[in-house]
Amino acid sequence: MSEYLFWIPLLPLLGFLINGLLLGKLPRPVVSAVACVSVGLSFVLSLLLFFELRSLPPAAREIEQVLFTWIAAGSFHVDIAFLLDPLSAVMILVVTGVGFLIHVYSTGYMHHDKDFGRYFAYLNLFTFSMLTLVLANNFLLMFVGWEGVGLCSYLLIGFWFHKKSASDAGKKAFIVNRIGDFGFLLGMFIIFWQVGSLEFKTVMEQAPAMFVAGGGLITAACLLLFVGATGKSAQIPLYVWLPDAMEGPTPVSALIHAATMVTAGVYMIARSSVLYMMAPDALMVVAIIGAATAFFAATIGLAQNDIKRVLAYSTVSQLGYMFLACGVAAFGAGIFHLMTHAFFKALLFLAAGSVIHAMSEKQDMREMGGLKKYLPITYMTMLIATLAIAGIPGLSGFFSKDEILWKAFSSQHGHWLLWLVGFITAGLTAFYMFRLIYMTFHGKERMDEHTRSHIHESPRSMTVPLMALAVLSVIGGYIGMPHIFGVTNYFEEWLAPVVHGPGHQAASHALAAAGADTSMEWALMAASVILVIIAIFVARHFYNKKPEAATAMAEKMSGMKTLLANKYYVDEFYGATVVRPIVNGSLFLWKFVDVVIIDGTINGLAVISRDISEVLRYVQGGKVRNYATVFVAGVIVLVAYFIFG
Amino acid sequence: MVPIHAYLMLAMILFGIGAFGVLVSRNVIVMFMSVELMLNAANLVLIAFSRALGVVDGHVFVFLVLAVAAAEAAVGLAMIITIYRNRETINIDRYNLLKW
Amino acid sequence: MTLDYAIFLISAAVAVFGATMMIMQRNPVASVLYLILSLVAQAVVYVQLGALFLGAILIVVYAGAILVLFLFVIMLLNLRSNPELSASLPPLGWFTKVAVPVLMVVELYFVVDRVIWPPVPTGIVGKNPDFGSVETVATMMFTDYMYPLQLTGVLLLVAVVGAVVIARRESAEPRKTTASPDNRNEQPIDTVAG
Numbered sequence: 001m002s003e004y005l006f007w008i009p010l011l012p013l014l015g016f017l018i019n020g021l022l023l024g025k026l027p028r029p030v031v032s033a034v035a036c037v038s039v040g041l042s043f044v045l046s047l048l049l050f051f052e053l054r055s056l057p058p059a060a061r062e063i064e065q066v067l068f069t070w071i072a073a074g075s076f077h078v079d080i081a082f083l084l085d086p087l088s089a090v091m092i093l094v095v096t097g098v099g100f101l102i103h104v105y106s107t108g109y110m111h112h113d114k115d116f117g118r119y120f121a122y123l124n125l126f127t128f129s130m131l132t133l134v135l136a137n138n139f140l141l142m143f144v145g146w147e148g149v150g151l152c153s154y155l156l157i158g159f160w161f162h163k164k165s166a167s168d169a170g171k172k173a174f175i176v177n178r179i180g181d182f183g184f185l186l187g188m189f190i191i192f193w194q195v196g197s198l199e200f201k202t203v204m205e206q207a208p209a210m211f212v213a214g215g216g217l218i219t220a221a222c223l224l225l226f227v228g229a230t231g232k233s234a235q236i237p238l239y240v241w242l243p244d245a246m247e248g249p250t251p252v253s254a255l256i257h258a259a260t261m262v263t264a265g266v267y268m269i270a271r272s273s274v275l276y277m278m279a280p281d282a283l284m285v286v287a288i289i290g291a292a293t294a295f296f297a298a299t300i301g302l303a304q305n306d307i308k309r310v311l312a313y314s315t316v317s318q319l320g321y322m323f324l325a326c327g328v329a330a331f332g333a334g335i336f337h338l339m340t341h342a343f344f345k346a347l348l349f350l351a352a353g354s355v356i357h358a359m360s361e362k363q364d365m366r367e368m369g370g371l372k373k374y375l376p377i378t379y380m381t382m383l384i385a386t387l388a389i390a391g392i393p394g395l396s397g398f399f400s401k402d403e404i405l406w407k408a409f410s411s412q413h414g415h416w417l418l419w420l421v422g423f424i425t426a427g428l429t430a431f432y433m434f435r436l437i438y439m440t441f442h443g444k445e446r447m448d449e450h451t452r453s454h455i456h457e458s459p460r461s462m463t464v465p466l467m468a469l470a471v472l473s474v475i476g477g478y479i480g481m482p483h484i485f486g487v488t489n490y491f492e493e494w495l496a497p498v499v500h501g502p503g504h505q506a507a508s509h510a511l512a513a514a515g516a517d518t519s520m521e522w523a524l525m526a527a528s529v530i531l532v533i534i535a536i537f538v539a540r541h542f543y544n545k546k547p548e549a550a551t552a553m554a555e556k557m558s559g560m561k562t563l564l565a566n567k568y569y570v571d572e573f574y575g576a577t578v579v580r581p582i583v584n585g586s587l588f589l590w591k592f593v594d595v596v597i598i599d600g601t602i603n604g605l606a607v608i609s610r611d612i613s614e615v616l617r618y619v620q621g622g623k624v625r626n627y628a629t630v631f632v633a634g635v636i637v638l639v640a641y642f643i644f645g
Numbered sequence: 646m647v648p649i650h651a652y653l654m655l656a657m658i659l660f661g662i663g664a665f666g667v668l669v670s671r672n673v674i675v676m677f678m679s680v681e682l683m684l685n686a687a688n689l690v691l692i693a694f695s696r697a698l699g700v701v702d703g704h705v706f707v708f709l710v711l712a713v714a715a716a717e718a719a720v721g722l723a724m725i726i727t728i729y730r731n732r733e734t735i736n737i738d739r740y741n742l743l744k745w
Numbered sequence: 746m747t748l749d750y751a752i753f754l755i756s757a758a759v760a761v762f763g764a765t766m767m768i769m770q771r772n773p774v775a776s777v778l779y780l781i782l783s784l785v786a787q788a789v790v791y792v793q794l795g796a797l798f799l800g801a802i803l804i805v806v807y808a809g810a811i812l813v814l815f816l817f818v819i820m821l822l823n824l825r826s827n828p829e830l831s832a833s834l835p836p837l838g839w840f841t842k843v844a845v846p847v848l849m850v851v852e853l854y855f856v857v858d859r860v861i862w863p864p865v866p867t868g869i870v871g872k873n874p875d876f877g878s879v880e881t882v883a884t885m886m887f888t889d890y891m892y893p894l895q896l897t898g899v900l901l902l903v904a905v906v907g908a909v910v911i912a913r914r915e916s917a918e919p920r921k922t923t924a925s926p927d928n929r930n931e932q933p934i935d936t937v938a939g
Contacts, residue, residue, distance in 0.1 A: 622744025624737050625676075625842070629668050632845050636852055643855050647753050647793075653857040655757045655790070659764055659783075661850035666768035668842040669834065674773050674819060678780050681811070682764055685787060685803075696794045696876075697862050704882045705890045707799050711806060712897045716904030718811050722818045723912035729822050730914075736829055 001052045002063040005082050008045050008092060009131035011038040012124045020121035028116050032107040035120035039103050039127055043096035050089050058497055061086055064137060071140075075196055083137035083200065087498040090335060091134035091267055094342045098259045099127050101465035105350050106251040108461035109357060119159060119249065126152035130260050134267060139188045139198040142268070146184065146232065149261045150177045156256060157248040169244035176241040180231015184268075187224030190217060191275075204274040213278040222275055222282035226289075229265025234316050235323060236293045240571055242316055246308040250353030253308060258315050258349050259342040266322040266338050270331040273499050277329060283413050287327020291408075291421040294320030296568075298428035302435070303564035306363045307352050310436050314389065315345055317425060321404050324422060328414040330407035331499040332492045336480045337400035339491075343476045344388040344397055347469035351382035354458040354466065355440060360451050365436065370445035374455040377463045379441050381470040386437050388473040390430035391532050396477030401426060402525055403482055409524060423528055430532040434539035442544050484521050652693035660686035673728075673737045677721055684714050752793060760786035773819045781808045795877040 015038030019031055026034070053061050066081040084092075103123060110119050129148025136142040150173075158170025188198065194210045194217060195203050211218040229235065234242035245257045256262070269276060269286065276283050294317045301313035318341050325334035356363055358375055372379045388397035405426070409419035445452065457463070480491030542550040554561050563569070659682060666679030688707045695703025729735055763783025770776040784807055791800035834842065875881050886894055 620744050622741030624740060625668055625671075629841055629845055632664060632668065632849060636845065636849050639849075639852055639856070643852065647750050649860060649862050650857055651750075651753060651757075652790070652794070653860060654854075655760065657850055657853040657857060658761055659787075660853065661846045662761065662764040662768065664849055665843070665846040666764075668845060670768060671829070672773055672776075674815065674824070675768060675770070675776050678776060678812075678815065679768060682767070682780065682783070685784065685807075688799075689787060689790065692791055692794050692796045692799065695796070699876070701877060701881050701885050702889075704796055704799055704877060705886050705893075707796070708802070708882070708886065709890075709893060709897050711799075711802060712901055715806070715811055716901050718814055719904045719908040720911065722814060723908035726818065726822070726912045734829075735822065735824060 001048060002084075003065065004045060005049060005063055005065045005084055005135070006067055008042050008049070008096070009082070009128050009135060011042045011045070012127035012131065014038060016121050016124035016128060019117050019124060023117050023121065026117060028111075031117045031120050032103075035124050036100065036103045036107065038124060039096060039100045042127070042131070043093075043100045046089075046092045046096045049084055050093060053084060053086070053089050058493075061497055066137075076192070078138055078140045078198060080141060081137040082135040084135065085498050086494050086496075087267070087270060087335065088134045090339060090495070092131060094339055095127065095130050095134065095260050098342050098346050098469070099130075099255055101468055102251050102255040102259070102346060102350065105254075105353070105462050105465040106249075108459045109251050109353055110249060111459075113249075115159070119156075122152055122155050122159070123252070123255070126156065126256060126261070130264070133264055137200055139191065139200070139203070142271075143181075143184060143188065146228070146264060146268075147181065149256070149264060150174065150181065150232070153177075153245070153256050153261055156252040157245045159248055159252065163247070165244075166247040169241070169247040173241040173245050176238050177231045180228045180238055183224045183226075183231070184228025187221045187228065190221040190224065194221075200271060207274055207278065211275075211278055214280055218275060219279040219282045222272070222279040223285060225268065225272060225275075226265075226282065226286055229268055229323070230289065231265075232268075233262050233265030233319050233323070234293075235265070235289050235320065236296060239293060239297065239316050240574060243309050243312040243567070246306070246312050250308065250349055250356060253312070254346045254349030254353065257312065258345040262315065262319055263322065263338045263342065266319070266326060266334050269323070269326045270335050270499050273326075273329075273331045276326070280413065283327050283329060285327070286323055287408070287413065287415075287418055290320045290323025290325070290327050291418050291425075292320070293317070294324060294425045295421050295428070296320075298425045298432065300564055300567050301432040302428065303561055305365050305565075307355065307365050307368070307436060307440065308349070308363055310365075310432060311345070311348050311352055314348075314429065314433065317429060318345065318389070321401065321422065321425070324408055324418060325404040328408050328411040328418065330404065330411055332495045333400065333403040333407050335495060335499065336491050337404055340388070340396035340400040340473070340476045343469055344385040344395075344473040347381060347385040347466060347473055348389065350462070350466055350469065351378050351385065354378040354462055355382075357458055357462070358455045359447065360454050362447070362451060365439040367447050367451075368440045369443045369447070370441070371455070372441040375441075375457050377457060377466060381463075381466040382441075383437060384470045385473050386433045388477075390433055390536065391426055391528065393529055394474075396473050396475070398529075399477035399480055399482065402528065403480065405528060406482065406521055406524060410521070419524070423524075423531065426528050427531040427535040430535035431539045434536045435543050438539060438543035443547065482521070484518050649693055649697050653690060656686045656689040656693070659683075659689070671736050671738055673725055673735045673740075676737060677718075677725070681714060681718070684710060749793065753790065756786045756789040756793075759783070760790070773824050774816065777812055777816050777819065781812055784808045784812070797877050798879045798882045799877070 015034050018034050019026070049063065053063060056062075063084040064081060065084075066079050068080055069077070070080045071078040103120075106119065106123065110116055113119060126149060129145045129152055131145070133142055133145025133149060136145055154170045154174040157173050158167045161167045161170070191203055191207075192198055195206045197203060197206070207218075211221075227238075231238045242257055242262065246253055248257070276286070297313045297316035297320060301310050301317065304310045304313060318337070322334040322337050322341070325331070325337060354375065355368070355371060355378060358371070358378075359368065362368075384395070388395040391398045391401045405419055405422045408414045408422050409416060447455075480489050481487050483489060542553065566572075663679045663681075663683035663686060666682065667676050670676045670679060688710055691703040691707050691710075695701060725735065728740060732739060760783045763779045763781075763786060767776045767779040767783065770779065784803060788800040788803045788808075791803060
């Protein structure tokens, strides 16, 4: 079975090749069949391999398949090789599973688009790249996947490239990601320089011997890798591209900008957990950035009116949670939240897509309202996802978020301040998510007549994935229940062989030794649940019962509201401090350095030699005797040199 | 006994006359003959030194130069004929298409 | 002034005279005849230097065959003395074209001046009567200089083939129409006038 590992990424690649090479030649049913079947088969294969992996003893849970040597130059050796271990198994299941559902959903959502084939080709290419990223057994191949998903993200954000905002958003995403990729590359160089290999296993085994724990080099390497992660996973300061990425088709937002690609940074840090454990300073930075991003993005999300943008900021915020988890060395909790988030955030986006579909492509929540009776399935599924993300007990988001908060509080790398930020963010999350629900599905119908007449529930191909994801959002958390419930945390155990951290070794005996601690954990859990419920009622008060109170409130706090609605003016700040100087500098380089100095020099040389030649060419008079004369004169000079010289 | 310088002077003068002929003659055939004359001047030097050194190697060289001169004459005259056929003149100054 | 010296001076004078006259002639046929005269005089000098074989070769092959080939070509092209060919050069042209050979001769004089060999033995009968005979030259040629000789043979063969290819007409068409359109286009107008 394990020799079929490479088919998991290869199948989507084949789908991409078929759809991409025969672009516009295949009928739509064939295109969607190829795309969905390739990813679906990949999912089935992933499941089979997952069960095979589970049948192995925990220490031996590792399937490695070396396909061929990619680069061999001196001591530098890189293989095209795939590694399936508990961590990548979780990732491929999420990628192919959620990916498959989103493919199916897309067949309905994109049905009217004329670039149907191109869309699915990109989507398959993305799936291939993402699987390469998570299955790679070395940093370089991971980087290939990393770049591949970046490319697909660019292509899909700018899918409707005839819209200027979409193509601009694509460029923005690509350029901002380049900054992160540069950091990733540098981090990779440091690792190779010190360890002499890029293979994960070798690096993780050798790192303790090659690096001074807590030293400058390992900290630099980890921070640089983290820069890569902030780019890909939209963390401060490189998060600005993700909200704009909502210009892409909604299923793309669900797949790439919520469920899978943006989590690549979390995956990468979890994968490098050994390195991060050796660099506590870097861990602290990760935790602080994660917590800050979570809070910051959540506040922006409070004031957005575009349904997809709310979700985008929510994604940034949730990613911040994951990094917070990684930063307090609770890598398992980070991956756990990654997985549950993939379920409920994909569901939220797909449901939002369903709403947008019904609303004739309108995304402004101020023009919605009262959609509950028109879109019952969408409403139900979206409500489940909202409850999950808000952290209502019993749903997946509760378990993962609560674990992160608890780890932030209790871990030796944690701090009560980190917990507090996460705690407040949880309240904000519940608030803005229910604001979204109330504005969209409850209250007065604010859309115009024309739109209202077109509202319809989405087709089966879209609602079935919604329901499937809703089920996952509910049950997804039960594999990782906290210890205080008196059950085994299967998820943490599953990841334990790969993801290193004190949380895991300490987990079991911490449980045993912490009779006193349990009450603390219960207390914190209760506190966050209460906060969430309060937040929900506040949202209900403002956006359902008394919308005028919200307006009044907004007027009172108009300064704050403007600040939030304009996203703290971060884009403007970047524009003024980074983009404008670069543009001006480039203009200078272009208009002056390139055109005047470089072109001037080159053209000047050409002009000079042309003018000289213009005169000198008359030497070539075509008279053979003159040539002979000059020739003989030359001989005379030479002989004179030999005689007298 | 004639000093070797006398032979060398003769060769030198013949060579100079040949060079002068090449440079001033407009008639391509005369020019060509002047080249032959220069070759012969060189031959004369070879034979003079050959005699002075008492070895006949120089004679062999002269023989080879004669052969080369014959080959050159054959090819050169063929070229002259071809050019004449196209240009209808043997004036070297009119063979001036290849300029500027 | 020995007899040898007298013979040398006379033949040298004839050789220089023939060479000078050759380049002064307007009629190319006369040029060829003067060159033959010069070559015969040079052959005398060859013989005086003991090069019996080469002296004979010079007359038979050079004067006899090669220059006849020249004559043949001149006849073939039906060349007469052409005023265009003897038009005087511009003053600057004269100056350079005289000055350059003169300079060269002066320079060669400095070269010759540095030669410090003793006078060469002259006359047909020297110390070694076989010097320069057919036998000695041939022995040398077919032993030590075997490869150069063979290569010279190849060179002659190539030259013959090349001469045939170059001089051949493009096709069997009548002469005036042989010039292909390309060739015609290349002809400047002044050729017709000349």
